Amino acid sequence: MAEVTFPEELGGDGLVVSGDANPATGLGAGGHRVRLVPAFQGVVAMARTAVEKAALAKELAEAAAADRKQTGLDRVATGQNLDATAADREQTGLDRQATAGNAAATKADREQTALDRTATGENAQTTAADRKQTGLDRTETVQNAEASSADRKQTALDRIAAGENAEETNADRQQTGRDREASAGSARAAAAIVDMLQTAFRGQRVGIEIIAHRGFRGVSIQNTLLALTTCIDGGADSLEFDVQMTMDGVPVLFHDNEMSALTSGAGSIAEHTWDWIRGKRYLLADDTAYDGVGIPALAEVLAYIQHTQCRFYPEIKNYRTPADIDAYVSAIQEAGLSALCCWQSFIPSDLERVRELDASCEVGFLSSSADQASLEALADQASQHLPASLLLKTTSVSTQPGIVGYARARGVDVGVWTVDMRAQRQQMERLGVTRLMCDLNVRG
Numbered sequence: 486m487a488e489v490t491f492p493e494e495l496g497g498d499g500l501v502v503s504g505d506a507n508p509a510t511g512l513g514a515g516g517h518r519v520r521l522v523p524a525f526q527g528v529v530a531m532a533r534t535a536v537e538k539a540a541l542a543k544e545l546a547e548a549a550a551a552d553r554k555q556t557g558l559d560r561v562a563t564g565q566n567l568d569a570t571a572a573d574r575e576q577t578g579l580d581r582q583a584t585a586g587n588a589a590a591t592k593a594d595r596e597q598t599a600l601d602r603t604a605t606g607e608n609a610q611t612t613a614a615d616r617k618q619t620g621l622d623r624t625e626t627v628q629n630a631e632a633s634s635a636d637r638k639q640t641a642l643d644r645i646a647a648g649e650n651a652e653e654t655n656a657d658r659q660q661t662g663r664d665r666e667a668s669a670g671s672a673r674a675a676a677a678i679v680d681m682l683q684t685a686f687r688g689q690r691v692g693i694e695i696i697a698h699r700g701f702r703g704v705s706i707q708n709t710l711l712a713l714t715t716c717i718d719g720g721a722d723s724l725e726f727d728v729q730m731t732m733d734g735v736p737v738l739f740h741d742n743e744m745s746a747l748t749s750g751a752g753s754i755a756e757h758t759w760d761w762i763r764g765k766r767y768l769l770a771d772d773t774a775y776d777g778v779g780i781p782a783l784a785e786v787l788a789y790i791q792h793t794q795c796r797f798y799p800e801i802k803n804y805r806t807p808a809d810i811d812a813y814v815s816a817i818q819e820a821g822l823s824a825l826c827c828w829q830s831f832i833p834s835d836l837e838r839v840r841e842l843d844a845s846c847e848v849g850f851l852s853s854s855a856d857q858a859s860l861e862a863l864a865d866q867a868s869q870h871l872p873a874s875l876l877l878k879t880t881s882v883s884t885q886p887g888i889v890g891y892a893r894a895r896g897v898d899v900g901v902w903t904v905d906m907r908a909q910r911q912q913m914e915r916l917g918v919t920r921l922m923c924d925l926n927v928r929g
Contacts, residue, residue, distance in 0.1 A: 488503040495531045496527075496531040496533060497527040498523070498527055693921060695722045695926060696721070696723040696724070696922040697716035697717070698923055699726060699924075700725075701925060702924050708726050708738040708740055708781075709775060709780075710781040710789065713789065716926070719926060720926050721923075723795055724786075724790070724796075726786065726798075726800070727800045727802045728813055729802045729803050729804070730813075731762055732755055732758050734809075736782065736783035738780065739802070747769075748766060748779075750765035754803065763780065764779070765779060765780065783813070784816065787822060794825065796826075798827045798829055798849060800828075801813065801828060810835060810842075811838075811842060814828070814842045814843050815842075818842075827847040827848070828848050828849065829849035830851060833850060836850060836870060836873075847872045847873060847874060848870050850874070852876075854877075855884040856885075857888065860877070860885055867897045868897050871897070873896075874900055876901070876922070877900070898920065900918065900921070901918050901920070901922065903924050904923050905925050907927050910927045
C-alpha cells in the first residue's frame with residue numbers, strides 16, 4: 486500500500502499518510518477528513534523549502550563560480566610568484582656571492598687606503614710642486630699663445646712672401662732661359678728682348694717681319710683703310726701708319742704737315758674739325774679702286790686690327806699738345822691692343838711719355854743718323870724703356886752694322902725703313918735685321 490512521508494528535513498512535519506483505513510495514517514474510512522489538509526500543508530511547506538534551497542543553491546553556485554575564477558587567477562599569480570621567488574632566490578645567491586666579493590674588496594680597499602694615506606703625504610708634496618709648475622706652465626702657455634699669434638701673423642706674411650717668391654721664382658726661371666739666349670748684357674735686357682720678340686711675332690710668320698709702311702704706299706693710296714686692309718690680305722705681317730689729332734680732338738691717319746699735296750683740302754690736320762676733314766678726298770684716287778676714299782679715323786683702323794690681331798706701328802706725328810699723346814695711347818688701351826702696338830717717334834720724350842702711360846706696348850726710337858756714337862746713345866736710352874727697339878734708316882745700319890749687336894746686347898731690337906728691293910732685304914738679313922718696313926711687298 487502506498488504511503489507518503491513528509492520529512493522534516495524537506496520542510497514537512499513528519500506526517501505519514503497512507504491510502505488505507507489505518508486509523509493513525511490512512512485516508513480511507515474517513516481518515517482523509519483528518520489528514521488531507523495537513524498533508525496539503527506539508528506539500529506546500531516542502532515546496533517552499535525546495536524553492537528556498539534552490540535559491541540558496543543558486544547563490545552558492547554563483548559564489549562558487551566566482552571563487553573558481555579567482556582561484557584560477559590566483560593560481561596564475563601564484564605561478565608567476567613562484568617564478569619570481571625562484572628568480573629572487575637565484576639573485577639572492579648572486580648577491581651573497583657579490584657580498585662576499587665586496588667584503589674581500591673592502592678589505593683590500595682598506596689596505597690600499599692605508600697605503601694611499603702614506604702616499605698622500607708624498608703626493609701632497611708633489612702636488613705643491615705641480616701647482617707651482619702649473620703656474621709656470623700657465624705663464625708659458627700665455628707666452629706660447631702670444632708667440633702663436635705672432636707665428637700666425639708671420640705665417641700670413643710668409644704666405645704672402647711665398648706667393649711673391651713663387652712669382653719671383655717663376656720670373657727667375659723665365660729669366661734664366663732668357664739669359665742663356667742673350668749673347669751679352671744685363672738680365673733685364675735679355676728678358677726684355679725675348680718678350681719683345683715673342684710679342685712682335687705673335688700670330689705672325691716666324692723669321693722676317695714685313696711691315697707695310699703706310700699700307701705699302703708704293704702701290705696704294707697711303708694711310709687709307711683700304712690700303713691697310715689690302716696689304717694684310719696681300720702678305721704683309723704688320724701695319725705702319727701715321728697719327729695726327731684734329732682740331733676737335735679726333736685721332737686720324739695722315740702723314741704730311743699740310744693736306745693740299747695729297748687731298749682736296751688745305752692746311753694742317755690740327756686746323757680743321759673731323760667733320761670737315763672726313764669730306765676731303767685723295768687727289769690720286771680718281772678713277773681707281775680708291776676713288777672716293779678719304780682720311781680714316783684711328784678708331785676705324787683699330788676696329789680692323791681687333792679683328793685681324795696683326796701687329797701695328799703707329800707713328801706720333803704732329804700734335805697740338807703732349808696731352809694728345811695721352812689720347813692716342815688711351816685709344817689703343819681701350820681697344821685692348823697694347824701688346825700688339827709699337828709706338829714710334831723721332832722725339833724720345835714722346836716715347837718716354839708713352840712708356841709712363843702704358844707698360845705693355847713697345848716703343849720704337851726712330852733715327853736716320855749714321856753716327857755710331859749717336860746710335861749707341863740712342864740704344865742706351867731705349868734700354869731704359871723696354872720693351873723697345875731702334876727703327877733706323879737702312880743706310881744707318883749698312884754704314885754702322887755694329888749697332889745691331891750693340892742694341893740687342895741691351896735688350897733693344899733693331900728694325901729698318903724703308904726696304905723696297907729684294908737686294909736690300911737680303912743685305913739686312915745678312916746683318917741680322919728681321920724687321921723690315923717696306924713700301925712694297927718684298928717677301929717673294
